[in-house]
Amino acid sequence: MATFSNKAFYFIFIGVHVINVMSFNPLLTYTVRYKKIDAKPNITIHHYSIDQYKDVQFINGKMSIISKELINKVHGVFYRCDSDGINCEYFQTWKITDICPKLKDPNQLWSRWYSSFDPPMLCPLDKVHYKIKNATIDVGLVTLLYPQATEYQWKVVQNMYADDILVGSYSMDMSIFGYRKRIKSTFKP
Numbered sequence: 001m002a003t004f005s006n007k008a009f010y011f012i013f014i015g016v017h018v019i020n021v022m023s024f025n026p027l028l029t030y031t032v033r034y035k036k037i038d039a040k041p042n043i044t045i046h047h048y049s050i051d052q053y054k055d056v057q058f059i060n061g062k063m064s065i066i067s068k069e070l071i072n073k074v075h076g077v078f079y080r081c082d083s084d085g086i087n088c089e090y091f092q093t094w095k096i097t098d099i100c101p102k103l104k105d106p107n108q109l110w111s112r113w114y115s116s117f118d119p120p121m122l123c124p125l126d127k128v129h130y131k132i133k134n135a136t137i138d139v140g141l142v143t144l145l146y147p148q149a150t151e152y153q154w155k156v157v158q159n160m161y162a163d164d165i166l167v168g169s170y171s172m173d174m175s176i177f178g179y180r181k182r183i184k185s186t187f188k189p
Contacts, residue, residue: 030139030150031055035085035173042067043160043168048132058134063117063170069162071125073097076110077157085153085173099123109145112138125160139176150176
């Protein structure tokens with residue numbers, strides 16, 4: 001017969017497991033909803049649109065980097081906002097100094113976004129004009145890294161540097177939410 005402490009341990013262990021599993025609902029499909037995108041001072045995003053195909057939103061447009069400096073460092077600053085997108089607080093900063101191999105790696109959070117650029121964004125970052133076609137982020141990776149991401153709206157600011165000189169910055173406001181996707185039955189009587 002199990003003692004009280006063993007029962008309490010199993011109850012707590014199973015409870016924590018259920019909470020962790022239920023925070024990511026496998027019955028839901030997750031997607032990104034973009035609100036706006038903005039850039040400054042040496043980066044311009046023009047003629048952009050937020051397009052939707054089925055249940056997924058994409059950003060299409062053109063981006064120009066107007067600088068003679070070569071970008072070699074990126075800082076991504078994440079702000080999480082309430083469900084209305086009003087009250088925002090600093091969440092975290094990612095500082096990336098080895099951007100050349102990171103741009104080639106297909107398993108990064110930003111890989112799906114930067115693979116949508118034409119010409120491809122490869123080092124050295126000396127191209128001036130890019131087309132952005134059907135750009136989005138990998139929502140599955142986001143919810144894997146931070147399951148509570150669906151509870152907030154997000155503002156992401158990406159600052160690009162040439163050593164310590166700010167070349168430019170762009171920001172995106174977005175939210176991640178889940179919806180129930182209908183699954184076609186394969187059962188045939």
